[in-house]
Amino acid sequence: MPSEGFEQFVRVRYTELLHTAYLLTGSVAAAEDLVQSCLLRIMPRFERVADPMPYLRRAMVNQRTSWWRALRRELLSAQPPERSGPDPALEFTERSALVAELARLPERMRAVLVLRYWEDLSEAETAAALGCSVGTVKSQASRGLARLRGLLEAGDTQRSAR
Known part of the structure; x- marks a missing residue:
């Protein structure tokens, strides 16, 4: 019980x-x-x-x-869990694109970005949660953000070309 x-x-x-x-x-x-x-x-x-x-x-x-x-x-x-209030269509579209591109990242990189930026953990807390060094968190976050930006920009270019 x-x-x-x-x-x-x-x-x-x-x-x-x-x-x-x-x-x-x-x-x-x-x-x-x-x-x-x-x-x-x-x-x-x-x-x-x-x-x-x-x-x-x-x-x-x-x-x-x-x-x-x-x-x-x-x-x-394609649908995230419901939050406390309805999201505007643009915010939903952007969030859906972000989640879709986040899923394309390697597991460790995705975990670092989720814990560091979604959960708003410090670098030390993220490192402790993942059982790695603070330096690993910093490098994975930097590389992950750069890769995510590239994926999102490529997606924007493809959508605007249509």
């Missing part, structure tokens, strides 16, 4: 975890599966985990990497 603290944590943080998982997986269904499997893993020892968010971020990145290695390929959903 889950503790009251665990249930409260899930009520408060589930949407945030789901958004992070969506950015890591690119699919609503896979994001839900990822969050659920990681929550099930932490549930028995939730009271002993000092800060569950970093633990869960790390668990989601590790689980996603394991799934990716097993499947090697996954379909990307």
Whole structure:
């Protein structure tokens, strides 16, 4: 039986975890599966985990990497999870393009960008979550942003040529 603290944590943080998982997986269904499997893993020892968010971020990145290695390929959903209010059409289009291009990045690079810029973690927190050095986070973030910019610009050029 889950503790009251665990249930409260899930009520408060589930949407945030789901958004992070969506950015890591690119699919609503896979994001839900990822969050659920990681929550099930932490549930028995939730009271002993000092800060569950970093633990869960790390668990989601590790689980996603394991799934990716097993499947090697996954379909990307065009619709992100719903937020608190409706998004304007332009913002939706831009976000969809960003998520689609994010899915084309290597797993580690994607994880760095999601944790660093979506979750707004510091370089040190991102490094701790991924089990790597701060220098690796810096280089992966720099390369990832440059690659993402290039992919988005190429996509804009292709769309404007149509």
